[in-house]
Amino acid sequence: MAAADNKTYIGLSFGTSNSVIAIINKENRAEVIANEDGEHKTPSYIAFSGEEEYHGSQAKHQFVRNAQNTILGFRDLLGKAYSNELAAAAGAEGAKVVDQDGTPVFEVTTVSEEGEETTLRLSAHDATVRYLVRLHTTAEEYLGRKIDGAVLAVPVWFTAEQKTSVRAACAAADLPVLQLIAEPAAAALMYDLGADASHDDAKDALALVVDVGGAGADVSLVGVRGGLFTVIGTQHTAEVSGDSLDGVLVKHFAGEFKKQTGIDVLDGKHARSVRKLTEAAEITKRTLSAATTAPCAVESLADGMDFNGTINRTRFDILAGRAYNPLLDAVRDVIANGGYTPAQVSQVVFCGGAARIRKLQSKVALLFPESTEIRDEVGELDEVIAAGCAEQAALIAQGAIEVDAQDAAVPVLAKPIGLQLSAEELVAVLQKDTPLPASRTVKVALPAGEKRAYLAVAEGEPVAPKDEEDEEDEEAEEKKQPLYRPSKLLAEMVLELDAADADTRVEVKFFVGTDRKLTIVATEPKSGKSIQAEVPQN
Structure with a gap:
């Protein structure tokens, strides 16, 4: 586990639909903590029945027959003010959302042993505190020791108010927050992006994190620069999610049930039947990610009639085709808005339970050239973010990260800077979106006998992908298309040398400070000859 000075730290993915807790074990590997039901993920549900309060899977089961007293979706209401639109969306399923002094609150009913009904109102903060207390207790009971701190992942699109609300709820739950990190950054940590970066090789890369969870999908472009992560941009859609894909199966199986019995459970009069079918469809969907065929069975789906059906993966892929x-x-x-092209994305990594669907992955992969690596090999995809948080907690425990600097805004490079090889090609040395200050060094070989090293330093812009017709040209295929072309010449330098031989190399160091001033130093180590140029940056 992540521990320092006998303190124990955990990683927590607090999701809209499910939450996962992870630690770094004695083998220095991420390990997910099982809850009291033996499950690795805990549904983000709270339910009330009589005087009893249920959490996690037990609360989710209550949702089928007791939806009006089941609270869900509370995470995304943190830090938000009440509006009719918000209440309609948040209360569409589960407990009703009402206005209480401008704050959205969930309204449920509890019943005493004497049959006396009491209306209970819980804000998103109240619900979150109760839920986090349960997660906190789960972790301590599993580990047998006190939890001294946690790294939590939050969506990139969370506002400052929402982040503050998360911290406040954690404080009320007696769960110290070491750091809030962006969900795609946690995923990048788990995939070891930039893990082997060094002074000699910064391992600069551009990664796309595709996170498809129960309630929505986030697609984030992440710059990996010298082992540091910069979230360049993100796009959120609620149209693609585990819930929406469950809906595809529900519609299909409801049609099958109607053929068998004549009962239409989607007629608006069978809400409980739809919830039962949705619960079964979720299991079917998970099974299809590993098997080619999966059953769907619901006892007494409607009017006492049972349902038993099957579906194969191909049929599901056809039904869900447009949903992606x-x-x-x-x-x-997100790629275009970031100023990049698909060819510049070196890796696509998947996380979130619904991202395990093979057809979804293959459709995303088709948007990229063969040079882009498509990855999903880190284990259970719905555990990736929690495991990444645990990795971050371990780094904090080791003193490798200054936690106090976590919310500081870091300036980044607006455009790539590198060596101009021709009017149509630039080799980027400092990549766009590199956090500042930054330094990179490249070595340039010279032809034998050459006595002068000419260096043209320029800003670059991405080269648009070739049209399909151009790709068919065999000659074009032989030469790899450059990723960047020069857009602005910044400096020209000439380093006078003795006659170069086969071993002569000119080391060119690029440095950009937080003032955005560029300094280039070219040195020939054998002779010690050197030349320097400075370019003030706007």
Whole structure:
């Protein structure tokens, strides 16, 4: 486990639909903590029946027959003011959401042993505190020791008010927050992006994190620069989610049930039947990610009639085909809005339970060239973010991270800077979106006998992908298309040398400070000859 000075730290993915707790074990590997039901993920549900309060899976089971007293979706209401639109969306399923002095609150009914009904109102803060207390207790009972701190992941699109509300709820639950990190950054940690970066090789890369959870999907473009992560942009869509894909199966099986019995459970009069079918469809969906065929069975689905059906993966892929389009649009938009092209994305990594669907992954992969690595090999995809938080907690425990600097805004490089090889090609040395200050060094070889090293330093812009017709040209295929072309010449330098031989290398160091001034130093180590140029940056 992540521990320092006998203190124990955990990683926590607090999701809209489910939450996961992870630690770093004695083997220095991420390990997910099982809850009291033996499950790795705990549904983000709270339910009330009589005087009893239920959490997690037990609360989710209550939702089927006691929806009006089941609270869900409370995480995303943190830090928000009441509005009719918010109440309609948040209360569409589960407990009703009402206005209490401008704050949205969930309204449920408890019943005493004497049959006396009491209306209980819980704000998102109240619900979150109760839920986090249960998670906190689960972790301490599993580990057998006190939890001294946690790293929590939050969506990129969370506002400052929402982050403050998360911290306040954790404080009320007696769960010290070491750090709040962005969910895509946690995923990048678990995938070891930039883990082997060094002074000699910064391992600069551009990664796309595709997170498809129960309530929505987030597509984030992450710059990996010298082992540091910068979230360049993110796109959120509620149209593609585990819930929406469950809905595809519900519609299909409801049709099958109607054929068998003549009963239409989607007629608006069978809400409980729909919830029962949705619960079964979720299991079917998970099974299809590993098997080619999966059953769906519901006892007494409607009017005492049982339902038994099956579906194969191919049929599901056909039914869900168009459902993926908003996700694909989000992928295209986040790359274009960041000023990049798909060819510049070196890796696509998946996380979130619904991202395990193979057809979803293959449709995303088709947007990228073969050079882009598609990855999902880190284990259970719905555990990735919690495991990444545990990795971050371990780094904090080791003193490798200054936690006090966690919310500081870091300036980044607006455009790539590198060496101009021709009017149409630039080799980027400092990549766009690199956190500042930053330094990179490249070595340039010279032809034998050469006595002068000419260096042109320029800003660059991405080269648009070739049209399909151009790709068919065999000659074009032989030469790899450059990723960048020069857009602005910044400096020209000439380093006078003795006659170069096969071993001669000119080391060119680029440095950009937080004032955005660029300094270039070119040195030939054997002779010690050197030249320097400075370029003030706007």
